[in-house]
Amino acid sequence: MLSLTRKLAEVAVSPASAATLFAGVPEAPKDPILGITEKFLADSSPMKMNLGVGAYRDDNGQPVVLDCVREAERRIAGKAFMEYLPIGGLRDFISESVQLAYGEGHPVIADKQVAAVQALSGTGACRVFAEFQKRYMPGTKVYIPAPTWSNHFNIWRDAGVEFAKYRYYQPASRGLDFEGLLEDVAAAPRGSVFLLHACAHNPTGVDPTPAQWRAISAAMKERGHFPYFDMAYQGFASGDCDRDAASIRTFLADGHRLALGQSYAKNMGLYGQRVGCLSIVADSARDAAAVESQLRAVARPMYSSPPLHGALLVTKVLQDKELKAQWYKETGSQLTWNHVTDQIGMFAYSGMSGEMVDALAAQHHIYMTRDGRISMAGVNSRNVDRLAQAIHAVTSGRL
Amino acid sequence: MQPEVTLHLSVTEGRVAVLARQLCAAPGGVSNWEHVEQAPPDPIIGVTDAWRADPDPRKLNLGVGAYRTEEGKPYVLRAVREAETQMLADPASNHEYLPISGNADFCRLSRTLALGAGSAALQEGRVATVQALSGTGALRVGAEFLAQHLPASNPRVVYLPSPTWGNHKTIFAKAGFQVREYRYFDKASRGLDFGGMTADLSSAPPGAVLLLHACAHNPTGVDPSPEQWASLLQTTHDRQLLPFFDSAYQGFASGDLDADAASLRLFAASGMELVLAQSFAKNMGLYGERAGALSVVCRSKAVATRVESQLKLVIRPMYSNPPMHGAAIAARVMGDPRLNAMWKEELKGMADRIKAMRSALYRELTARNAPGDWSFVLKQIGMFSFTGMTRPQCELLVKKWHIHLTLDGRISMAGLSAATAPYLAEAIVDVVTSA
Numbered sequence: 123m124l125s126l127t128r129k130l131a132e133v134a135v136s137p138a139s140a141a142t143l144f145a146g147v148p149e150a151p152k153d154p155i156l157g158i159t160e161k162f163l164a165d166s167s168p169m170k171m172n173l174g175v176g177a178y179r180d181d182n183g184q185p186v187v188l189d190c191v192r193e194a195e196r197r198i199a200g201k202a203f204m205e206y207l208p209i210g211g212l213r214d215f216i217s218e219s220v221q222l223a224y225g226e227g228h229p230v231i232a233d234k235q236v237a238a239v240q241a242l243s244g245t246g247a248c249r250v251f252a253e254f255q256k257r258y259m260p261g262t263k264v265y266i267p268a269p270t271w272s273n274h275f276n277i278w279r280d281a282g283v284e285f286a287k288y289r290y291y292q293p294a295s296r297g298l299d300f301e302g303l304l305e306d307v308a309a310a311p312r313g314s315v316f317l318l319h320a321c322a323h324n325p326t327g328v329d330p331t332p333a334q335w336r337a338i339s340a341a342m343k344e345r346g347h348f349p350y351f352d353m354a355y356q357g358f359a360s361g362d363c364d365r366d367a368a369s370i371r372t373f374l375a376d377g378h379r380l381a382l383g384q385s386y387a388k389n390m391g392l393y394g395q396r397v398g399c400l401s402i403v404a405d406s407a408r409d410a411a412a413v414e415s416q417l418r419a420v421a422r423p424m425y426s427s428p429p430l431h432g433a434l435l436v437t438k439v440l441q442d443k444e445l446k447a448q449w450y451k452e453t454g455s456q457l458t459w460n461h462v463t464d465q466i467g468m469f470a471y472s473g474m475s476g477e478m479v480d481a482l483a484a485q486h487h488i489y490m491t492r493d494g495r496i497s498m499a500g501v502n503s504r505n506v507d508r509l510a511q512a513i514h515a516v517t518s519g520r521l
Numbered sequence: 522m523q524p525e526v527t528l529h530l531s532v533t534e535g536r537v538a539v540l541a542r543q544l545c546a547a548p549g550g551v552s553n554w555e556h557v558e559q560a561p562p563d564p565i566i567g568v569t570d571a572w573r574a575d576p577d578p579r580k581l582n583l584g585v586g587a588y589r590t591e592e593g594k595p596y597v598l599r600a601v602r603e604a605e606t607q608m609l610a611d612p613a614s615n616h617e618y619l620p621i622s623g624n625a626d627f628c629r630l631s632r633t634l635a636l637g638a639g640s641a642a643l644q645e646g647r648v649a650t651v652q653a654l655s656g657t658g659a660l661r662v663g664a665e666f667l668a669q670h671l672p673a674s675n676p677r678v679v680y681l682p683s684p685t686w687g688n689h690k691t692i693f694a695k696a697g698f699q700v701r702e703y704r705y706f707d708k709a710s711r712g713l714d715f716g717g718m719t720a721d722l723s724s725a726p727p728g729a730v731l732l733l734h735a736c737a738h739n740p741t742g743v744d745p746s747p748e749q750w751a752s753l754l755q756t757t758h759d760r761q762l763l764p765f766f767d768s769a770y771q772g773f774a775s776g777d778l779d780a781d782a783a784s785l786r787l788f789a790a791s792g793m794e795l796v797l798a799q800s801f802a803k804n805m806g807l808y809g810e811r812a813g814a815l816s817v818v819c820r821s822k823a824v825a826t827r828v829e830s831q832l833k834l835v836i837r838p839m840y841s842n843p844p845m846h847g848a849a850i851a852a853r854v855m856g857d858p859r860l861n862a863m864w865k866e867e868l869k870g871m872a873d874r875i876k877a878m879r880s881a882l883y884r885e886l887t888a889r890n891a892p893g894d895w896s897f898v899l900k901q902i903g904m905f906s907f908t909g910m911t912r913p914q915c916e917l918l919v920k921k922w923h924i925h926l927t928l929d930g931r932i933s934m935a936g937l938s939a940a941t942a943p944y945l946a947e948a949i950v951d952v953v954t955s956a
Contacts, residue, residue, distance in 0.1 A: 142820035143728075143763060143794050147670045150830035153837055156621055177617060185615040199609050204597050205587060206808045209563065242654075242840035249839055258557055276838035379554075393618045394845035404554050415560035422563065423691040424661055425654035429844035430809035 154272045155491050162489045170487040171509065173500040176324070176468045177393055181502040188391050190448040194438035201434070207427045209418040211240020211399075215433040218440040219384055219399035223353065223367055224374060230403050237414035238401035239421060240428045243393075244354045245273060247383030247400035251350060252281030253420045254402075254413075255315055259348070265306070265316045267291075269493060271324045274317060274352075288316070291326045293473065298328050300337075307341045316342060320353035320382075321366040325495035326471040329359070335369045339376045349378055354385040358468065361454035379403050386436050388468065389453055395432025470496045478516045486512035564687065568925050577923040581941055583932040584925050586739070586904055587808055588871055591938045596871070598806045600864040604853035616845070621833040623652020623814075623843045627852040631799055631814035634778065634855060635768060637786055646822040649829035651815050651836065652843040655808075656769045656800030657688060659815035663765065663796050664696035665835045666817075666828075667730060671763075675728035679765070680721070682706075682732070684907075684929065686739045689732060689767070698730070706741045711897035711909050713743050715752075722756050730796075731762040736781045737770035737903025740931040744774070744902050750784045754791060764788055769800040774903045776872035778865065794818055801851050803904070804868055810847025875904060878937040885946030892953060904935050914952040922948035 152160060158174030178186045210216070216238045220231055230236055241247035255262060255278075264278045267290035278285050288310070289302030307316070318338075323329055330338060342349060351370050359366045373380055379402075386397040400417065404410040421428070439445045474482075474494035482488045488509060490496050501509060562570075568584025590596050608614055622628065628650040633643060642648050653659035668677055679698045681689050682705035690700050703725075704717030722731065733753075738744055745753060757764055766785050772778040788795055794817070801812040815832065819825040836842070854860045883898045898906055910918070910930035918924045924945060926932050937945060 140792065140820060142824045143672065143675070144670060144817075144819060144824050144828055146672055147824070147827050147831055149827045150834045153621065153833070156618075156837070156842070159618075160620070175618065185617050187615050191616070195609060199605065200602065202597055203595070204601070204806055204809050205595050206802075209566070242844070245837075245839070245841040258554070273837060273841065276834075280835075280838040387618075392616050394616050394842070396840060396842070396844040402554075409554040409557065412557045412559045413554050416557055418563075419560040423657070423688060423695045424839065425811060426657035426688065427809065427811070429654070429811045429846065431846035432844065 154493075158489045158491055161483065165487055165489075167487040169508070171489065171500060171505055173488060173490040173496045173509075176388060176497050176499060178388070178391060178468075178499040179502065181504070183500070183502055183505070186391055188449065188452045190439050190445045190452060191390055191392065191435055193448075194435045194442075194445060197438055198434050204430065207240070207430055207433070209422050209427050210238075210414065211428045212430070212433040212437060214441065215240055215397075215437045216399060216401075218437055220401050222363060222440065223356065223370060223382055223384055223399075223401070225364070225367070225371060228371075228374070230374065234407040235404050235410050236401050237404055237410040237412075237417060238399060239414065239417045240433055241383065241398040241400045242425070242428060243387050243396045243398040244352060244383050244385030245277065245398075246396065246428075247385070247398045248274065248277045248350075248352065249281060250400050250417055250420050250424075251381050251383060251402070252278045252283055254417060256282045258416070259313075259315065262313060262315050262348070263311075264350070265310055265314055265347075267303075267317065267319065267323070269325060270317070270319070271352075272491075272493075283315075286310070286314075290323070291328060291471070296328070296471070296473070298330055298334065300330070300334055303338065304341050307338065307345060307347065310345065310347065312346045313348065314345075315348045315350055317350050317352060318369070320351045320356070320369050321359035322355035322468065324354065325469050325491070325493060327469050328471075330369070332368060332372070335372050339373045339378065342373075343376055343378060349373055349380040351380060351382045353382060355388055355468065356384065357389040357450070357453040363450070374403065379405065386432070390436060390439065390449070392432050392435060395435065396429060397432035397436050468497060468499050470498055472496050472513070474513070474517060481516040482512055485516070488512050564927055568927055571919070572925040575923050575925065579944060580923040580925065581936060581945065582925050583936040583945075584927055585936065586803070586933055588803060588806065588904070588935045591874065591940075593936070593938060596806055598854075598864065598867045600854045600860045600867060601806060601850055603863070604850045604857075604860055607853060608849060619652070619842045619845050619848075621836050621842050622650075622829065624845065624848040624852055626856060627812075627848040628652055628814055630852055630855040631801075632797075632816045635771065635782055635785060635797060635799055635816070636789055636818075637779065637782065640786070640789060641792075642789055642818045647819045647825045649817045649819060649825040649832060651829065651832045652848050653798070653813040653815045654811040654840070654843060655802050655813035655847075656767060656798050657692065657813075658811065658843075659798035659800070659813045660689070660692050660765075660767065661696065662832060662835050662839070663798055663815050663817070664693050664698060666832055667763070667765075667796070668697040669835075670828075670831060671728070675763075676726050678726060679730040679732055680725055680762070682718075682734065682738070684740060685732070685734075686767075693730075693732075701725075701729075705738075706743060706907060708909060711741075711743070711907060712900065713745055713749065715745070715749055719752065719756055722753070722760060722762065725760050725762060727761040729760075729762055730765050731757060732765050732767060733784070735766045735768035735771065735785050735797075736783075737774035737905075739769065739903070740905050740927075740929065741907035742901030742903050742905045743907070745784070747783065750787055754788055757788070758791065758793060764793070764795040766795065766797045768797060770803055770903050771799070772804045772865070772868040773872055773875075776869040776876075778868070789818055792820075794820060801847065805851055805854060805864065807847045807851060810850065811844055812847030812851045875934045877939070878934045878942065879906070881939055881942040882934075882937065882946060885943050886949065889946055889950045891946070891950045904933055906932050906934055908932055908949070910949070910953065911956070914956040917952045917956045918948055922951070924948050 288306035292299035572582040683702040703721035707714035
């Protein structure tokens, strides 16, 4: 014991005088979306509004927990199982997710052509795919719509995959730049990966029509491009899960071998549970098995196996006829707000400049991302008037 | 048309469509996954699969690193159950996003558990902590951060003990580290090759990362003594190595949370910067809920603040923010005095049962005159025992005795019971004398 103390004294280094290994580490900028919530939390004004992150709020500005989810929680309470999930996740969860997205009994499912793993919500699905793309589609870029969710760039960058943008939003019309999109699809090198928002495009809320989707599918097939669908709002965009997944099914019908990242953060309100699914449609069962094994190989050194709780909840809801019907009803009812007219989904693209957004925060304690994206989920009957006035004040008729 | 006929037609159309797709799929296109090879199965998980498939009623699963009761069942701690019940009953509970850095209470409680309330580093506010996906997630985020932010003059080299948990190598390699090994397990004594370890670390390049198992080394169960830890501290300081502690068994090794943190606290008390990956998978039985924490002990509060901001930049493009459930349970258990006391008692109970299994196995081996010195079974610490059995001996254990284990000779004491220890002893004696 004495020698130990002596050792300690000999080695003790005074923190104040010793150099830090991390001297060169700069302060990182706050995340453009999640950092807004941080600023909001730090604001002491009782009138503050958080229109940044896409999470649902009721008319009192409180988080919403779906009844079907509460019931599922009650049913799984006291579970005797907390063991590790398999690396690829909960099999029943994966099966339900794939069916929800592609349609029950779809041939690609029946023929075991779908490689699928449980993922850490939408982010995790994108990241596992991006790592897979880096390894198995070397030299390909990911084409990202302009604009898109800000984290898409970070994900593919950290996976070591270069990006390029394709035209999507047309500010002048506040709609889709369809011609520009098709031109960019045609111009991209053959076999590029194209990131598509399956429905309720984030941040614009602008989606292609069914006819436009068919044309995009044909154009991408022509160039041998690989579609990666990011679906974070199935059931929320139109209130109909099948309609919201129609773009994916159109592509499947056209024979695309696609990938899909699904998130249950919004449509089941399971934000913090981090539940999602990554699936890749392959040519054969052999290929699907091999691809799936490689997706697991990405997951193992990242987090070993995905979290259990959220997957159990989703599975409970989707496997139980009553709970599933209740879920359909609850997601459908979110749309009686009539906040958004032409744009679809949770967000409205206001067209405000970064300076106007800054003024909204500084002068009116209203927080949103600097691209002018408003999360309509944060708007309710109590604050909508104040919001309208504040927007008018900072834009002063400039829009 | 009759509905059944319509259905039949549409199914047929579907089949034709599948054929068309398969016939017309562009050969050699990037959407063809022909070139993707089947990844080799994970060796540890493969053991449980084989055990499950084994029809023999005497079968034992000594592969998995999860605690089992005397009846061979998984165990959800009472403290954990109560915490979950409280959470369910709480009307304020919801599923909102956690911040990128996770549950703040959980982070604070986790690092205090590890470093001790009296830690100068904690009192001076110079520890950056983020919630992580159990130990794996903490290791990966930590490795990515170091690869990006260590000074350019620091080699991206990590020293891992030989042997170590298989996933360590993959994690660090993915983060861009070159992996080197330091001697650790001494086959002859089934103990620590301290001389070899010191020699290897003494010749490590300055600034390299040094991975240390805080206690209950996986897979060997061999831990340095307190004196050896003090010597390692000196070596680490002299060679300017950056210690990266992997703490997955705090409380599980000796049954005492503080005793199991001694090595970590020794290093932290010296004032050096270090990295810590904590897992609550085993010591709280939260395996599948992925509850863990990554801490970076820095020289100053200002540095810790900047480091934390950069840890968040690693996390955001990986999974945005961590899963809430496991951390919420752990925070309640650690933060509520009654639940905390309950937890400590159950933890000691689990550790004691493991120790009892070691005693039982040693007794049974001795009674059967097992050749050689098997006292290492008593000396090794934690869930695992590195038996030193050869691969052929292990294969015989599997095939002849239906005892499933990894072929490196590692056995999980958690998979044993008083009733099955005699059977294992008999099997071991058989294979080491015949194979």
